[in-house]
Amino acid sequence: MLELKDISFNVQDDSKEKEIIRHLDLNIDDGKFVVVTGPNGGGKSTMAKLIAGIETPTEGRIIFNGEDITGKSITERANLGISFAFQQPARFKGITVLDLLRIAAGKQLTVSACCEFLSEVGLCARDYINREVNASLSGGELKRIEIATVLARGTQLAIFDEPEAGIDLWSFQNLISVFERMRTANTRSILIISHQERILQIADEIVVLANGQVTKHGPREEILPELLGTSDAVGVCGCLKRGGANCD
Numbered sequence: 001m002l003e004l005k006d007i008s009f010n011v012q013d014d015s016k017e018k019e020i021i022r023h024l025d026l027n028i029d030d031g032k033f034v035v036v037t038g039p040n041g042g043g044k045s046t047m048a049k050l051i052a053g054i055e056t057p058t059e060g061r062i063i064f065n066g067e068d069i070t071g072k073s074i075t076e077r078a079n080l081g082i083s084f085a086f087q088q089p090a091r092f093k094g095i096t097v098l099d100l101l102r103i104a105a106g107k108q109l110t111v112s113a114c115c116e117f118l119s120e121v122g123l124c125a126r127d128y129i130n131r132e133v134n135a136s137l138s139g140g141e142l143k144r145i146e147i148a149t150v151l152a153r154g155t156q157l158a159i160f161d162e163p164e165a166g167i168d169l170w171s172f173q174n175l176i177s178v179f180e181r182m183r184t185a186n187t188r189s190i191l192i193i194s195h196q197e198r199i200l201q202i203a204d205e206i207v208v209l210a211n212g213q214v215t216k217h218g219p220r221e222e223i224l225p226e227l228l229g230t231s232d233a234v235g236v237c238g239c240l241k242r243g244g245a246n247c248d
């Protein structure tokens, strides 16, 4: 399905070259639910943006279903079946939620089909369907609407960057159910960037990214116990809760 081959990504920072992704190799197989985690600043969002075509690698190749997509634009990749839900979704003044779902689906979805996608992400459809995707929506509402657009698009590879960010505790359970259903349907590959143990618990595979490199990749059963024994996934709070003396 997706192969990242020897990917590097450098930026100019204060007139110095900064390496964000360093010779990264990663394979995502068909129908897999893969969760990418790791410390803040490790390069997870950058890797997701490289896959979606928002950034272009300095070195390396990206292969999707056997085709080299390294030079392809965001739109070309979207047309090939890659969708991306941002950590901080954009607002679209003048466009209603109904319009946005139809644009995402690429067809004239019925109102009831749109309502189903909104219900799936825990929104009461009749309250939202005609609302504008503008600043009046809260961050959490916007996030759930964006996840609904990815569901409506129905792509082969769906990438979600920290879908839990800004989502309240009540809706979080609902979000887990959405992902569990997507996983069971097994119709697409899903790549989720997350720090949440509850999301890691439903992964087929876990990838740990630190310092721009894959430091661990394997089945959940193998990787999660290793992570829970370190501060990689639970962060400083978890480390302190366990009475760790060297948490930084």
Ligand SMILES: Nc1ncnc2c1ncn2[C@@H]1O[C@H](COP(=O)(O)OP(=O)(O)OP(=O)(O)O)[C@@H](O)[C@H]1O
Binding pocket: 011, 012, 013, 018, 020, 038, 039, 040, 041, 042, 043, 044, 045, 046, 047
């Ligand atoms: N265009 C850029 N210019 C300079 N530095 C950048 C740029 N893009 C990313 N970085 C830096 O690269 C590193 C990786 O960023 P990235 O957002 O990919 O990390 P992340 O693993 O997603 O972090 P988090 O878990 O905090 O979301 C960070 O130190 C970030 O500040």
